[in-house]
Amino acid sequence: MMKRYDAIKRIVESTDDEFIISNIGFPSRELFGIKDRKNTFYMSGSMGMATPIGLGLSLALEQNQDDRKVIVIDGDGSLLMNFGELVTVYAQNPSNLIIALIDNEAYGSTGSQETYASRINLSNIAKSIGFNEVYYIDAKNSVDDIDMQDYVNKKGPVFLHIKVNPGNSDAPIIDLTPSKIKNRFMKQIHE
């Protein structure tokens, strides 16, 4: 029974020096507990903003001819909250952005209340918006197929839809201030 924690672990283990923008709540805490990296931006507070932050960073890197990649770890509940952002990503067409959507069909951090992701197919929606690179991994029983290096060199934007079971792990509180998270992340970008 694989959960968000297992998927995040595989994502970060197969990530090299890519920038990660991580979703609010338990996803960020689990990521922090697995491996704290200076080039991870742990988002807190602004549910639905992980993908927009990732898009803005991707566009800025492209403007500055910086060929590093951006991985957003987003959640189904958060994506549904600001669904228009998927359309903006498609329209802006950043080649360096990978959205890794961890779909547990639940608002995990608040007690795993069911989301409407259980009634719809988010990959099909991404395809019908026009995304060329859409991948679906059923990771409910095994996360072995998750390898971010399969996606970082695709011409993005990539929409990677990972299905897992709901549930949180015993993750630590992130003991970094928001400014610290931002400043050390920016240092990684600009040094």
Add this chain to the structure above:
Amino acid sequence: MDSTDVIYNGLKNAGINFIVSVPCANLKKLLNLIDDDDDIKHVPVTREEEGFGICAGAYMGGMKPAILMQNSGLGNSVNVLASLNKLYNFPILMIISHRGTFGEGVYGQIPMSKATTKVLDSLDIIYHKVDNPNDAEEIVEKAWNLSKISEEPIALLFDINYWKRSVNDEKI
């Protein structure tokens, strides 16, 4: 030169090079000017809230961000302003067309118009009402500079009459 040109000049002087927007009728010409400017990356967004997120990411990537929006969009953005911009200290220049002010013809604009400065106050966001197009160029540049050094969002409010005034009108 009209009341829009001076805002555009202020943005250029400030070095703003990344702009997100949701249109307002009063921003029509400004949106055309930035679309024609190859040195400004313009990202139309589906919702202002999303625009603040995009600008935060762009800022981390080294861009100087601004949002062009109607004051109604402030209502769409309360949480992101508090929980992203204020929490993490992200600067952004907010160019806001303030509808529902004297001269408004659309009654739907009035409730959010009245709430606008109170929402900004409750978010503890510095704002300035720009009345005189003669001052706008300088104010836009100064507002970005303040946003940058304070690492906070700053809002400029341009009411309905602002757009009708001409630049060299001494009587303002």
